[in-house]
Amino acid sequence: MTAQPSLGAGFARHDHGSCIEDSLATAEAACAQARLQLTPVRRRVLEILLEAHRAMGAYDILERLRDEGLGSQPPVVYRALDFLTANGFAHRIERLNAFIACAGHKAGHAPAFLICRVCNRVAEAEIAPDAGELGRAATRAGFVIERTVREATGLCPACAEGGEA
Amino acid sequence: MTAQPSLGAGFARHDHGSCIEDSLATAEAACAQARLQLTPVRRRVLEILLEAHRAMGAYDILERLRDEGLGSQPPVVYRALDFLTANGFAHRIERLNAFIACAGHKAGHAPAFLICRVCNRVAEAEIAPDAGELGRAATRAGFVIERTVREATGLCPACAEGGEA
DNA sequence: GATGTAATGTTATATAATCACACTTGGAGT
DNA sequence: ACTCCAAGTGTGATTATATAACATTACATC
Structure with a gap:
């Protein structure tokens, strides 16, 4: 579960920089709409997942947060991931015990x-x-x-x- | 993940006693056929899964084995489960991190x-x-x-x- | 009976997830 | 302004799941 640069969704190349911004903007809008708080930790976890653009284990994410001084204990990342998955901004990959940012985010998909x-x-x-x-x-x-x-x-x-x- | 008595596959009642025997017999035949060893531990793990007739965690199974003097350390049960799942006698339920005996056992399903x-x-x-x-x-x-x-x-x-x- | 292979035993450790409780913050109501 | 509440966060400890690594045993074959 090492972080590496990556290509894209659907295994096809795409404009990665803008897809991160777009996704974040969409998430922010959706949160504002639904009166959900996209707090710094939650936002940063989503961003990390978007940047990685692959499935990441909770502890890989935690390591990043720790480096950035955003939280150092497992519950921090698990709570953020709970929020993100509960609201459709990220998904859990059961097979890998890992998480990935949602591509597309249509409600209730x-x-x-x-x-x-x-x-x-x-x-x-x-x-x-x-x-x-x-x-x-x-x-x-x-x-x-x-x-x-x-x-x-x-x-x-x-x-x-x-x-x- | 507590063991409880149970009903059946497909959520329908069925003759449970005979289904255990049948499945075990089928597994034995399949192993003989394919030159696989259904060793005591492997056989007993399959039997435990068949009796429970629900998904069980590896450590729940291990506890049973331990009580029976068949093995006390995690690798024992994980190796048995690897064998059973690799050969189609049991399945892993990813969602539950648990295992269940295969109902039906057609090869390569x-x-x-x-x-x-x-x-x-x-x-x-x-x-x-x-x-x-x-x-x-x-x-x-x-x-x-x-x-x-x-x-x-x-x-x-x-x-x-x-x-x- | 030497050798190779499969299976098992055992210790330690890695990885994943949750519990429990204290603390902070920001708004609602008064 | 004050109190209260709810949501979020910080943190230490613990539980749950799984594997690594290496020694040992059992059996088949030569």
């Missing part, structure tokens, strides 16, 4: 993730909440879905092409 | 899970490997899927009916 096991980059894909066989299976079983986890591990285009494994 | 957040029971549903939007998203992105995680959290029929939350 059900994201799916493609995780490259080599370069560790993560792409986010939008998916209808109860779509697909998971939803059908739930209906069949009389199960009420509240949240879904859809994560695929494998090889991203770049890593699949180069020496894979 | 891609299971999905319905997890009740109240009673903690888990139902397993069979799903085509790259089916659905996750597969389509991967194709679009040029991503090679090796493994998928599909887990839905919510309310099982019984808990949805009674006082939910």
Whole structure:
């Protein structure tokens, strides 16, 4: 879980600098709208996730915060991450016990993730909440879905092409 | 993660005693076939999972093993779980950091899970490997899927009916 | 019976997450 | 201005989950 420079969402290159600013601005607007407080710690954690543009472990983030004097104990980062994930600004990747900034932020969406096991980059894909066989299976079983986890591990285009494994 | 008596797969009642025996027999046959060793520890861990018939944490299982003198340190249970999951006899539920016996065991299947957040029971549903939007998203992105995680959290029929939350 | 491989035993440690409680701050009501 | 409350933060300790590293055993094969 080392921090490295990165390419983009969907494994495609894009204008990274502006995407950070845009996302932050969107988050700020959304918070103002919903009377949520994007406090310094919360804002900085989101920013760190946006800059990394890949999944980061809570303790990796904490290390950065510590360097910057913004907090030094685990609860600091976990509280910020709780806030960010609860409000859709970031997502938890269960498979990695890690977190990633939300790409796109449409309210109430059900994201799916493609995780490259080599370069560790993560792409986010939008998916209808109860779509697909998971939803059908739930209906069949009389199960009420509240949240879904859809994560695929494998090889991203770049890593699949180069020496894979 | 306390062990409790339970009902069944798919949240439906079924003959539990025989389902344990059947699954164990199937596992034994499969191991014999594939020249895999279903050693005492491995067999017992599978049995524990089958009896619980719900997701169990590794340390819950370890506690049982310890009581029975079958092993007392974490690596014991993790190695057994690695074996069982690698060979399709059990599955890891990422969302819960827990494990569950496989219901059905068809080779090379891609299971999905319905997890009740109240009673903690888990139902397993069979799903085509790259089916659905996750597969389509991967194709679009040029991503090679090796493994998928599909887990839905919510309310099982019984808990949805009674006082939910 | 020497050798190789798979499995197990055991100690220590790494990694992830939460609890519990004190403190600060900024607004609402008076 | 004062009190109160709620949200957020600081901090130390603890719990939960998982792996590393290395010694030992068990068994098959030659």
